[in-house]
Amino acid sequence: MTRGCFITLEGGEGAGKTTLARGLARHLAGHGHAVLRTREPGGAPGAEALRALLLTPGLDWDPVAEAMLMFASxxxxxxxxxxxxxxxGAWVICDRFFDSTLAYQCAGRGLDQGIWRALRDLxxxxxxxxxxxxxxxxxxxxxxxAMRRSGPDRFEQLDGTFHRRVRDAFLEIARREPGRCVVLDAARAEQDILSDALLALRRTLGAPP
Ligand SMILES: Nc1ncnc2c1ncn2[C@@H]1O[C@H](COP(=O)(O)OP(=O)(O)O)[C@@H](O)[C@H]1O
Ligand SMILES: [Mg+2]
Known part of the structure; x- marks a missing residue:
């Protein structure tokens, strides 16, 4: 049995990760591959329990404690x-992974990158x-x-400089790891993004998805 490929989707809120995950899963399944679509935080019973803790309103986690829970999950x-x-042998499509912690907790909220690296390596x-x-x-x-999807309540108080830092952090990750990461212009139509994603995966994985 050949091992499957592990693909992660990253980017800001409303960039189209969930939409692309669905499109990729549909494409891969249509070509006879076993596919698992999953997302973070969560994706396993203990990880879902930790997700509920992380998303509990008002807990106001210490940033290091929050990162530890993220990596435990x-x-x-x-x-x-x-x-x-x-x-x-399944292809795994995962909506957010460790790059999101680097972008949101480190670049967004100021967590030390050394702590991120230590938790990742551990x-x-x-x-x-x-x-x-x-x-x-x-x-x-x-x-x-994202507001069209979920209504304005969840997003109205988030500030623009935070999201610019998060965006720049993802671009920096891509510059540092060009063998793993591909940046897709997500302002375009869903179908164009999916075609580009498939092309990028063929190049990166050397395998036809
Ligand atoms: N390329 C696109 N063009 C226009 N709207 C899009 C595009 N991709 C996704 N959407 C819509 O934008 C909203 C957010 O997309 P979603 O895939 O949920 O983003 P994310 O998972 O990155 O937060 C959804 O309502 C979705 O239908
Ligand atoms: Mg999503």
Missing amino acids: RREHWIKTIHPALEA SLPGIAPDATLILDVDPGLGMAR
Whole structure:
């Protein structure tokens, strides 16, 4: 049995990660591949319990404690869900992974990158996605899309400089790791983004998805 490919989708709110995950899963399944679509935080029973803790309003986590919970949840996700699926030959499409913690907690909220690196190395030694698609879009457009999806309540108080830092952090990750990451212009139509994503995966993985 050949091992499956581990693909992560990254980018800001409303960039189109969930939409692309659905499109990729549909395409891959249509070509006869086993596919697992999953998302973070969560994706395994313990990881979902940690997600509920992380998203509990008013808990106001210390940034290091928050990052530790994120990586605890991520390790659980990897051990219980992602790794077994890859070993069974499935393609795993994961909506957000460790790059989101670097972008949101470090670049966004000021967590030390050394702490991120230490937690990553401790919880996922030598583990990385085979390919990461970074959906890049102006935060204003992303936010407008996300508000159309969920209503304004969740987003109205978030500030623009935060989202610019997050966007720049994703672009910096792509510059640092060009063998793993591909930036896609996510301001375009869904179908164009999906075609580009498939092309990028063929190049990055050297395999026809
Ligand atoms: N390329 C696109 N053009 C226009 N609207 C889009 C595009 N991709 C997604 N959307 C819409 O924008 C909203 C947010 O997309 P979604 O995939 O949920 O983003 P994310 O998961 O990155 O937050 C959804 O209502 C979706 O239908
Ligand atoms: Mg989403």
